[in-house]
Amino acid sequence: MADEIRYETRGRVAVVTIDRPAARNAINAGVREGLREAWRRFAEDDAARVAILTGSGDRAFCAGADLKEMSSERLGVLPRHFMPTVSPTEKPLIAAVNGAAYAGGWALVQMCDLVVAAESARFAITEARVGRGMPWAVPLTHMIPQKVFLEILMTGEPISAQRAYEIGFVNHVVPAEQVMPKAMALAETIADNAPLTVAAAKEMVYMATDTGRRAGLEAAHHLFHRVYASEDAQEGPRAFAEKRKPRWTGR
DSSP states (O other): OOTTEEEEEETTEEEEEEOOGGGTTOBOHHHHHHHHHHHHHHHHOTTOOEEEEEESSSSEEEOOBOHHHHHHTTOOSOOTTOSOOOOSOSSOEEEEEOSEEETHHHHHHHTSSEEEEETTOEEEOOHHHHTOOOGGGGGGGGTSOHHHHHHHHHHOOOEEHHHHHHTTSOSEEEOGGGHHHHHHHHHHHHHTSOHHHHHHHHHHHHHHHHHOHHHHHHHHHHHHHHHHTSHHHHHHHHHHHTTSOOOOOOO
């Protein structure tokens, strides 16, 4: 894995850290390569139930693309898969935002399922200030109100963690020293639950944003058929009746 990315496991949780604090964890070729490898490793690791994405240091989660690299390479239209999007995986991903999440940094947060942010964190889509584009921002139409979305895009001005929470982009705002503990607590809570149900719940929510209510309801019944027919669907009620913790197998 590239030096710019650290991957570690803490029990059932994988922690992925962008490790370029001197460059405010900006996304360069090494970060892109490392994140792609990290998502592949997470998807293939059956023992890792949840992943946390964070940045090194206390100044920035990720300041976006490395503009020095972009300038030196004279990048124009970016390739479709230029950004290190999360690999297709059913498992949940939590962003632990310890500082500024700007441009591509916002995009990385956006790709996560849940977000824990430090009180000092700031969020911005700054592309309008440097003449770049943000086609990756389309999913935000399902996440935040339209007029708020437009203001963020057209002004490029940062918003606070509290404002991000108010508009529904952030789940929890905590003191800086509590960001990772809170993210770990969320991850462990999710990891305790039945993995097939968690995966289907995630798929259902994202699928519904694409299909609409009526088609989404129909598709969800098919989606959860595998869950109802699983061994875990029998284990959950049995563990409850026997007054013990369930032993999930994911089958």
